[in-house]
Amino acid sequence: MPLVGRKDPEAFEVLYDRHGGVAYSLAYRIVGNRAAAEEVTQEAFISVWRSGARFDAARGSVRSWLLSVVRNRAIDFLRSKAGKAPKLDFDDDSALEQRPAAERTEEEALRRETAGEIRGALGRLPGEQSKVIELAYFGGFSHSEIAEILSLPMGTVKGRMRLGLEKIRGELAEGLA
Amino acid sequence: MNDSEHTQWSEDLAAYMLGALEPGETAGFERHLDGCERCQAELRWFEPAVQTLPESIERQKPPRSLRENLMVEVRADVPPAKRPRPRWSWRPAMAFAVMVLAVAAVAGYEIGKGGGGEEGASTVISRSDGITVKMVRKGDGGTLRLTGVDQLPPEKVLEAWVQREGKVEPVPALFVPDREGRASTQIEDMSGVDTVMVTEEPQGGSQEPTSPPIVTMSVPQ
Numbered sequence: 319m320p321l322v323g324r325k326d327p328e329a330f331e332v333l334y335d336r337h338g339g340v341a342y343s344l345a346y347r348i349v350g351n352r353a354a355a356e357e358v359t360q361e362a363f364i365s366v367w368r369s370g371a372r373f374d375a376a377r378g379s380v381r382s383w384l385l386s387v388v389r390n391r392a393i394d395f396l397r398s399k400a401g402k403a404p405k406l407d408f409d410d411d412s413a414l415e416q417r418p419a420a421e422r423t424e425e426e427a428l429r430r431e432t433a434g435e436i437r438g439a440l441g442r443l444p445g446e447q448s449k450v451i452e453l454a455y456f457g458g459f460s461h462s463e464i465a466e467i468l469s470l471p472m473g474t475v476k477g478r479m480r481l482g483l484e485k486i487r488g489e490l491a492e493g494l495a
Numbered sequence: 496m497n498d499s500e501h502t503q504w505s506e507d508l509a510a511y512m513l514g515a516l517e518p519g520e521t522a523g524f525e526r527h528l529d530g531c532e533r534c535q536a537e538l539r540w541f542e543p544a545v546q547t548l549p550e551s552i553e554r555q556k557p558p559r560s561l562r563e564n565l566m567v568e569v570r571a572d573v574p575p576a577k578r579p580r581p582r583w584s585w586r587p588a589m590a591f592a593v594m595v596l597a598v599a600a601v602a603g604y605e606i607g608k609g610g611g612g613e614e615g616a617s618t619v620i621s622r623s624d625g626i627t628v629k630m631v632r633k634g635d636g637g638t639l640r641l642t643g644v645d646q647l648p649p650e651k652v653l654e655a656w657v658q659r660e661g662k663v664e665p666v667p668a669l670f671v672p673d674r675e676g677r678a679s680t681q682i683e684d685m686s687g688v689d690t691v692m693v694t695e696e697p698q699g700g701s702q703e704p705t706s707p708p709i710v711t712m713s714v715p716q
Contacts, residue, residue: 327569334562342557344549356561363565367572385549393514440551454515455548461515473506480509487544 330367337381338363341388348392348456358395362388393458439489447482450475501533508537512545560698563650567697628693628710635686640679641693641710644672651695655680656704658690669700688714 341362346355366384440448453459453467461479465472504527510516511524528534629640639655647653655666672678682691692708694701 325573327566327573330569331566334565338557338562339554340549342561343552343555346555347549347552352555352558355555356558359557360561360565360568364568367569379546382546385546389514389549440548451513451548454510454513455545456552459515460517461510462517464515476506476510479513479515480506483509483512483541483544486547487541490543490547 337384341384344385344388345392349395354395358392362391396458439486443482443485447478450478451482504534508534512541563698566650626710628712632685635684637682637685638679639682639691642677644676644678647671650698652698653678653693654696654700656692657688659687
């Protein structure tokens with residue numbers, strides 16, 4: 319990442335090869351169509367290219383930082399297209415194996431394994447908890463908007479978010495133990 | 496800070512981490528977070544759960560154009576001193592004209608008849624910077640053949656340009672070198688063309704040159 323901060327195109331290429339797949343997938347998950355996902359991902363990576371020097375390793379991994387940039391861009395895109403909500407299913411695994419060969423590294427295999435566990439953890443959450451997490455994280459809805467959509471008190475929405483994250487975190491901790 | 500105050504803010508923690516607080520609430524929570532070690536500790540505990548959410552989704556294969564377009568934009572953004580091959584300030588039309596004059600003055604060429612055994616064809620050969628350029632003219636058109644061309648980055652293609660009556664025009668057929676460094680393209684209309692050049696351009700080609708020519712050839716009339 320320091321090399322990207324120093325405007326090294328080859329380092330940036332490596333950054334894209336490592337994280338471009340998940341970044342595009344996240345954008346697609348949020349905006350719901352390929353052209354918009356491509357636009358959002360490109361904007362996010364260019365933003366990272368131009369602001370790479372601002373990355374602070376003490377505050378998390380490059381991947382987390384990059385994905386937060388992608389998510390913010392995608393949510394902004396959704397909001398600019400007012401009212402367009404993403405699909406909310408987690409059932410379609412058909413594209414899981416369609417990833418570029420360059421990403422099939424040992425690290426990626428480990429990440430996939432972890433992702434599998436998280437899909438499982440999300441799948442094992444009670445629907446009422448996974449739904450509020452999906453609406454917030456992938457839909458970009460605020461807790462008050464979610465309360466309105468689901469006709470729930472705001473306190474209930476916040477409580478379900480917390481319970482859901484606690485369960486995911488708990489499963490992660492068990493997996494790491 | 497008392498327990499009830501912490502508990503009140505703590506209820507917002509998950510919503511904050513999921514980006515689900517309203518803007519005004521976010522600012523208030525962050526002010527609280529600055530001074531609350533318990534909330535900071537909870538936030539650190541929850542972070543892995545939130546960070547794995549994007550990893551949990553169905554994977555999509557990004558289109559090739561995404562990588563190609565990104566790298567074109569990134570390379571164009573590199574300060575000149577950091578580019579692998581130093582390039583000068585590039586103002587397409589003007590630079591083209593100046594370069595053509597300069598190169599044409601030093602690039603020798605050979606002219607022959609029946610180039611490559613093709614009946615009725617004439618051949619012009621020019622050599623510059625390790626690249627041999629051969630123009631086989633037949634009828635109104637011609638075939639431009641290069642040898643000794645370096646391999647291109649995946650996002651680049653070769654594009655030929657002709658200068659006719661002082662005006663630079665792109666040749667529609669884009670091309671790339673083979674493994675042996677050979678590349679060729681057809682030029683349908685050579686009438687009035689006095690100079691041919693080739694540049695590296697982004698996939699899909701350009702309407703005007705965006706990089707210095709790798710070869711320039713004067714075409715005798």
